[in-house]
Amino acid sequence: MGLESNLTGTFVGTRLSDALNWARKYSLFQYPFVTACCGMEFMSAACSHYDISRFGAEIPRFSPRQADLLFVVGTVSHKLAPVLRKVYDQMCDPKWVVSFGACASSGGFYDNYCTVQGIDTIIPVDVYIPGCPPRPEQVLDALIMLQEKIQREPLEKQA
Amino acid sequence: MSKKAIERLSAKFADQVLATHDAHGDETAVIKRDRLLDILRFLRDEKDLAFDMPIDLTVVDWYRKREPRFEVVYHLYSVTMKHRLRLKVPVDEDDARVPSSYPVWPGFDWYEREAYDLYGVVFDGHPNLKRILMWEGFEGHPLRKDYPINKRQPITTLLGEKS
Numbered sequence: 001m002g003l004e005s006n007l008t009g010t011f012v013g014t015r016l017s018d019a020l021n022w023a024r025k026y027s028l029f030q031y032p033f034v035t036a037c038c039g040m041e042f043m044s045a046a047c048s049h050y051d052i053s054r055f056g057a058e059i060p061r062f063s064p065r066q067a068d069l070l071f072v073v074g075t076v077s078h079k080l081a082p083v084l085r086k087v088y089d090q091m092c093d094p095k096w097v098v099s100f101g102a103c104a105s106s107g108g109f110y111d112n113y114c115t116v117q118g119i120d121t122i123i124p125v126d127v128y129i130p131g132c133p134p135r136p137e138q139v140l141d142a143l144i145m146l147q148e149k150i151q152r153e154p155l156e157k158q159a
Numbered sequence: 160m161s162k163k164a165i166e167r168l169s170a171k172f173a174d175q176v177l178a179t180h181d182a183h184g185d186e187t188a189v190i191k192r193d194r195l196l197d198i199l200r201f202l203r204d205e206k207d208l209a210f211d212m213p214i215d216l217t218v219v220d221w222y223r224k225r226e227p228r229f230e231v232v233y234h235l236y237s238v239t240m241k242h243r244l245r246l247k248v249p250v251d252e253d254d255a256r257v258p259s260s261y262p263v264w265p266g267f268d269w270y271e272r273e274a275y276d277l278y279g280v281v282f283d284g285h286p287n288l289k290r291i292l293m294w295e296g297f298e299g300h301p302l303r304k305d306y307p308i309n310k311r312q313p314i315t316t317l318l319g320e321k322s
Contacts, residue, residue, distance in 0.1 A: 078311075079294045082318040089317075113301040113310060114293070121313075 017155035024068075024094065025147040026056035031067035033087060036074025038101040038133045045136035055143050064090040069146070070123075075103040076116045088123045096150070098142055099125045102132040162186060164208055164244045172198055177249075187245040192231075192257045195248060199263040202235060202244065210235040210244060216260070216270035218278040219247075222304035228252040229280055233260070250280065259285035277302035 032042060046052050046060065061067040064087045076084055088097070099119055102108035105128045107117035119125060126149060127142045134142075165179045165186050175198060178189040190198060202210040214234040221228055233246040248257055259282040260267045271282040272291040279300035282288055290297065294314060299306055 078313050079292075082314055082316070086318040112308075113306065113312070116313070117311075 015155075017153070018151075020155070021151045021153055025150040028055075028057040028069040028096075028143075028146075029059055029061045029067045030057055030069040030071050031062070031064050031087070031091065032060050032071045032073055033084060034071075034073040035076060035080065036103060038074040038103070041133035041136070042071065042073045042100060042139070045139040050136040050140060052140065052143070055140065055147065057143055064088070065092065067091055068095050070095065070097045071100055072097065072104045072119050072123075072125075073100040075108065075110055076119055076122075077114045078116055079114070081116050081122050084119065085122050094153075096126045096146055097123055098146060099128045100139070101134055102130060105130065108132060164202070164210075164242060167205065167208060168198065168202070168244075171201060184243075185245060186243065187247060189247045189249065192248045192250060196258050196260070196263065198246075199233075199260055203263055207240070209237045209239050212236040212238050213260070213264040213266040213270070214243070216267050216274060218274045218280050218302075220278060220302065220304045226251075229255055229278065231257050231274070231280060255279060256281040256283055258283050259288075261285050276300070279303060 032039070032046075034042060044050065046058070052058050057069065064070070068091065070088060070091060072084065088095075097119075099105045103110060103115070104119050105125075107115050109132075111117070116122065127146045129138050129142045131138055162181060165181065165188055168188055168190075169176050169179060172190070172194065175191045175194050176188055177191060180187050202208050212235070214236045215232075216234070217232050219230040219232060221230065227249045229250045229252065231248040231250060233248075235244045235246070237243075250257060255278075257280065259271055261271065261282075261284065268285075268287070269291055271285050272288060274280050275282060275285075275288055276290040276292050277300055293301065296314075297312055299310075
């Protein structure tokens with residue numbers, strides 16, 4: 001169509017945002033914010049059986065400053081909410097959030113005085129994973145969905 | 160299980176024991192709170208009773224079902240004698256306080272804080288009676304049956320900010 005057809009084999013034309021997003025989506029450094037039993041399922045999904053490193057997300061960073069993907073895994077109480085917010089604020093842009101399991105997404109069956117009814121009341125969430133707990137396949141599916149979302153992000157948003 | 164503990168207790172504190180019962184080995188004594196510490200010390204120090212291990216301390220809220228409204232429940236165990244005893248202390252809603260058992264069993268420290276936090280029963284003489292589970296600024300006692308079931312008290316201040 002455009003310029004590339006005349007320059008076959010010499011170089012690859014792309015947009016800066018495409019190249020950046022491609023690099024970002026395959027090098028997600030996750031911060032597992034694990035609070036409850038979903039953590040066990042997260043470990044299962046993160047270990048070699050399901051091999052999350054196929055998607056370039058195999059390294060958990062236990063400092064939010066080194067991470068760009070926040071996995072909120074498990075029930076979050078109101079008492080813990082300021083901590084979660086602080087962890088999120090400490091992460092450098094660009095950053096994404098995955099809400100792992102029913103409790104993180106909606107409070108789950110903890111519809112009571114102490115539980116946050118969904119972490120999206122505290123921080124923005126990109127992908128929700130349902131389930132109590134979710135199957136590892138669902139986690140990988142969520143990761144792929146997030147990668148697709150990252151690939152579509154405009155350059156301006158990444159300031 | 161032996162009924163010895165209940166018998167000894169009833170003999171020694173006849174005017175303090177309101178009722179006793181046991182079914183399938185769960186000896187229970189309902190007692191007044193007036194001489195609670197004396198009773199607890201008696202149970203701990205007597206050689207043949209020797210309740211040396213505090214198992215559990217909790218509160219029952221009989222809201223609109225029974226008077227007095229609250230019941231403070233002590234679960235005790237003796238490691239040497241291998242027997243158990245449950246004590247129940249009824250307290251009124253208007254005067255929901257019992258003497259702290261901390262001087263007898265320091266292990267009840269956090270149990271009393273939890274009972275105070277969730278039920279609002281005051282333990283007189285506790286060295287550090289403040290909330291243990293709920294956060295600072297939380298209003299009310301959430302396990303009371305008249306705590307509104309849909310009431311939420313989220314923390315609105317960020318970490319490090321003053322409210």
